[in-house]
Amino acid sequence: MSKSSSSSLEAAAILSGDVLAASRLIRRIEDGDPSARPLIKEIYRGGGEARTIALTGPPGVGKSTLADRLIGEFRAAGKRVALLAVDPTSPFTGGAILGDRIRLGRHFTDPDVFIRSMATRGHLGGLARASGEAIQVLDAMGWDVILVETVGVGQAEVEVVHMAETVILALAPGEGDDIQAAKAGIMEIAHVFVVNKARREGAERSAKMIEEMLHQGPDRGPDAWRPPVLKTEALAGEGISGLIEAVSARWAYLESHPEAAEALARARARQVLTETLKTLAAERVIGGREGEPGFQKILADIAARREDPYTAAERLLDSAGG
Amino acid sequence: MSKSSSSSLEAAAILSGDVLAASRLIRRIEDGDPSARPLIKEIYRGGGEARTIALTGPPGVGKSTLADRLIGEFRAAGKRVALLAVDPTSPFTGGAILGDRIRLGRHFTDPDVFIRSMATRGHLGGLARASGEAIQVLDAMGWDVILVETVGVGQAEVEVVHMAETVILALAPGEGDDIQAAKAGIMEIAHVFVVNKARREGAERSAKMIEEMLHQGPDRGPDAWRPPVLKTEALAGEGISGLIEAVSARWAYLESHPEAAEALARARARQVLTETLKTLAAERVIGGREGEPGFQKILADIAARREDPYTAAERLLDSAGG
Numbered sequence: 001m002s003k004s005s006s007s008s009l010e011a012a013a014i015l016s017g018d019v020l021a022a023s024r025l026i027r028r029i030e031d032g033d034p035s036a037r038p039l040i041k042e043i044y045r046g047g048g049e050a051r052t053i054a055l056t057g058p059p060g061v062g063k064s065t066l067a068d069r070l071i072g073e074f075r076a077a078g079k080r081v082a083l084l085a086v087d088p089t090s091p092f093t094g095g096a097i098l099g100d101r102i103r104l105g106r107h108f109t110d111p112d113v114f115i116r117s118m119a120t121r122g123h124l125g126g127l128a129r130a131s132g133e134a135i136q137v138l139d140a141m142g143w144d145v146i147l148v149e150t151v152g153v154g155q156a157e158v159e160v161v162h163m164a165e166t167v168i169l170a171l172a173p174g175e176g177d178d179i180q181a182a183k184a185g186i187m188e189i190a191h192v193f194v195v196n197k198a199r200r201e202g203a204e205r206s207a208k209m210i211e212e213m214l215h216q217g218p219d220r221g222p223d224a225w226r227p228p229v230l231k232t233e234a235l236a237g238e239g240i241s242g243l244i245e246a247v248s249a250r251w252a253y254l255e256s257h258p259e260a261a262e263a264l265a266r267a268r269a270r271q272v273l274t275e276t277l278k279t280l281a282a283e284r285v286i287g288g289r290e291g292e293p294g295f296q297k298i299l300a301d302i303a304a305r306r307e308d309p310y311t312a313a314e315r316l317l318d319s320a321g322g
Numbered sequence: 323m324s325k326s327s328s329s330s331l332e333a334a335a336i337l338s339g340d341v342l343a344a345s346r347l348i349r350r351i352e353d354g355d356p357s358a359r360p361l362i363k364e365i366y367r368g369g370g371e372a373r374t375i376a377l378t379g380p381p382g383v384g385k386s387t388l389a390d391r392l393i394g395e396f397r398a399a400g401k402r403v404a405l406l407a408v409d410p411t412s413p414f415t416g417g418a419i420l421g422d423r424i425r426l427g428r429h430f431t432d433p434d435v436f437i438r439s440m441a442t443r444g445h446l447g448g449l450a451r452a453s454g455e456a457i458q459v460l461d462a463m464g465w466d467v468i469l470v471e472t473v474g475v476g477q478a479e480v481e482v483v484h485m486a487e488t489v490i491l492a493l494a495p496g497e498g499d500d501i502q503a504a505k506a507g508i509m510e511i512a513h514v515f516v517v518n519k520a521r522r523e524g525a526e527r528s529a530k531m532i533e534e535m536l537h538q539g540p541d542r543g544p545d546a547w548r549p550p551v552l553k554t555e556a557l558a559g560e561g562i563s564g565l566i567e568a569v570s571a572r573w574a575y576l577e578s579h580p581e582a583a584e585a586l587a588r589a590r591a592r593q594v595l596t597e598t599l600k601t602l603a604a605e606r607v608i609g610g611r612e613g614e615p616g617f618q619k620i621l622a623d624i625a626a627r628r629e630d631p632y633t634a635a636e637r638l639l640d641s642a643g644g
Contacts, residue, residue: 037632044630265625266618273624274604277635281603282596284639296588302595303587308366310359313599317606 011042017141019114026116029133034283040133047139050082051251054148054164056189061172062196065234066243067149071107073244074145082114082143083107086131086150086160114143128159129275135163159275161189163268165261166250168192168243171210173202191227192246198231198239207231225253225260285320333364339463341436348438351455356605362455369461372404373573376470376486378511383494384518387556388565389471393429395566401466404436405429408453408472408482436465450481451597457485481597483511485590487583488572490514490565493532495524513549514568520553520561529553547575547582607642 013021028036055063055070067083074081107113118134131148138146148164161167169190193214195207210229228246232239254261289295298316301307335343350358377385377392389405396403429435440456453470460468470486483489491512515536517529532551550568554561576583611617620638623629 041630041632045627048627262622262625266621269621269624269631272631273621273634273638274608276631277607277638278600278604280632280635280639281607282600285599285603286592286596299588299591299595300584302591303584305367305370308363309591309594309598310363310602312595313602316595316599317602 007038007042010039011046014039014043014137014140015046015142019141022114022137022141023116025137026118026134029130029137030118032130036133040136043140044136047136050139050143050146051166052135052139052146052148052164053166053168053247054150054161055168055170056150056161057170057194058172061170062234063149063170066168066170066194066196066232067147068107069232069234069237069240070147070243070247071113073240075107075110075112079144080112080142081145081147082138082141083116083147083149084131084134084138085115085117086127086148114138114141128163128271129279131160132163132272132275159271162271165254165264165268166191166247168194168247170194170196171206172197173200173206191225191250192243193227193229194239194243195229195231196234198233199236203231223257223260225250225257281317285316329360329364332361333368336361336365336459336462337368337464341463344436344459344463345438347459348440348456351452351459352440354452358455362458365462366458369458372461372465372468373488374457374461374468374470374486375488375490375569376472376483377490377492378472378483379492379516380494383492384556385471385492388490388492388516388518388554389469390429391554391556391559391562392469392565392569393435395562396467397429397432397434402434402464403467403469404460404463404465405438405469405471406453406456406460407437407439408449408470436460436463450485450593451601453482454485454594454597481593484593487576487586487590488513488569490516490569492516492518493528494519495522495528513547513572514565515549515551516561516565517551517553518556520555521558525553545579545582547572547579603639607638 010021010025014025025036025039029040053070055067057063067085071081071083107115116134116138118131135146135148146164148160150160167190169192171194173195193207193210195203195210197203207229214227214229228249230239230242230246232243234240254264286295298307298312302309302312332343332347336347347358347361351362375392377389379385389407393403393405430437438456438460440453457468457470468486470482472482489512491514493516495517515529515532517525517532519525529551536549536551550571552561552564552568554565556562576586608617620629620634624631624634
């Protein structure tokens with residue numbers, strides 16, 4: 001069997017929802033294996049139908065319990081759900097995510113729920129790209145809803161979050177103070193704010209604080225999406241129907257505002273394109289040169305401060321360009 | 323005054339340790355302002371003397387208190403210290419870092435201590451590059467020790483950590499379970515392990531667990547650095563002298579093993595070069611094309627799944643290469 005027809009068989013399997021074939025491809029994406037690319041290209045056109053939701057927030061606010069509840073609600077509505085848990089912090093919190101998956105056990109036996117953790121296992125870079133590609137795989141498989149839960153909180157995770165059309169930011173009572181102090185960036189990140197653990201003291205105050213912040217933010221015009229601020233107690237199942245309503249409202253908004261939905265889709269495309277381009281450019285210019293004395297000399301010159309990285313990078317790009 | 327001579331004046335100011343000039347440049351690096359580059363290039367050769375230490379670990383283990391203690395010890399030894407607090411999570415934990423800086427107040431009045439927070443304020447990507455450049459600025463200023471404290475835990479932060487020649491991984495009692503569950507990557511990240519909050523139950527067990535993990539790791543030969551595992555109670559100042567001894571031992575090791583030190587320096591150079599190259603490649607290919615109909619069509623095609631990102635990125639790179 002030729003390589004391309006075997007690749008097409010794999011693609012067909014993924015497009016028909018084959019969980020094993022998809023898992024194999026996601027593993028190769030995690031590993032940064034370039035041989036996965038023909039397959040990624042092949043399945044790309046098969047996607048675009050899934051609803052993507054990112055669930056993010058600091059550790060300890062109950063994101064996994066919220067995810068569990070959301071999955072339960074979507075299943076009750078007859079939707080098939082994939083959960084991608086993005087955990088770039090595995091060196092630090094690998095145990096936590098393991099526990100999460102155990103907690104999600106009740107969905108593990110449901111064939112209409114697919115749960116996959118995503119880590120990059122010490123490899124440097126490319127988490128946003130790898131997560132984006134994993135979402136493409138899940139999308140091609142035909143899941144109705146793709147829920148992306150970030151475990152780490154950091155730069156790369158913010159980039160991951162931007163790949164979803166709906167972003168839920170979960171906070172715990174008191175976290176509002178932190179937001180207040182930071183502000184920058186938060187307004188654009190979330191489409192739905194959730195103060196979880198709402199039975200705790202300060203939940204009302206935190207919700208109010210977020211409302212005020214949103215109110216003080218720039219006016220985006222009458223047609224802009226207005227992020228609701230909700231309170232939930234996910235462990236007890238309280239407030240979950242409100243959260244589902246907010247997500248449905250977001251979907252209705254995207255459908256009734258095709259220009260806004262398209263602009264968001266283009267922004268996501270821009271990010272995926274940029275990440276892909278960076279990876280390819282680095283591979284073309286640096287890839288496979290590790291053993292070359294000339295390349296080692298460049299590294300030695302930068303290390304010894306005989307040359308700065310910009311000058312070296314410019315020269316490498318110029319000579320690669322021909 | 324011509325632009326280049328004004329740039330040289332700025333460079334001279336930074337090389338002489340001018341805090342205001344350095345702060346201005348770091349701000350421009352944070353903002354991703356390309357006009358900062360001539361200055362970065364100019365000061366690059368002035369660096370290379372500072373000792374760089376990264377202090378990392380999950381939230382809540384007491385990194386800031388450890389940093390405060392380390393600064394105190396270095397100052398007592400007559401060393402001038404810069405602290406770069408890398409906080410990519412500002413939308414989430416901005417309050418925390420604000421508190422940290424207040425806690426470090428006692429060093430704020432010391433002219434031989436420079437404290438700077440680094441965030442990227444919602445800008446996507448480039449945190450590792452920006453942090454690397456900020457370290458270059460501090461290095462050029464002539465600080466003896468540059469302490470890099472990461473606040474976020476995630477992919478980008480691991481990359482930041484790799485830019486230091488000595489990496490201290492701080493954990494709290496009990497975190498060892500998580501490490502045990504994850505293993506992957508951790509062995510290479512840290513040169514010194516610290517179990518802080520050592521008065522808490524389980525500290526001894528956590529330390530033992532890390533020791534065992536290190537023991538089970540691959541044998542790196544008789545000349546390899548052997549990471550010590552220490553216990554500290556930073557708030558009470560306990561164990562700090564042991565930590566300083568471990569750092570000194572690491573420095574002595576790097577001096578007595580120039581090949582190992584050089585290999586590490588080249589690995590750091592490789593990372594900085596790769597990050598810089600990715601940034602420049604994306605700028606050359608995508609930068610300034612936002613308004614072009616042709617570029618918007620590419621984004622629309624990717625968004626509508628008419629073309630996959632790899633094919634588009636390859637074509638863009640090919641045509642940019644000429």
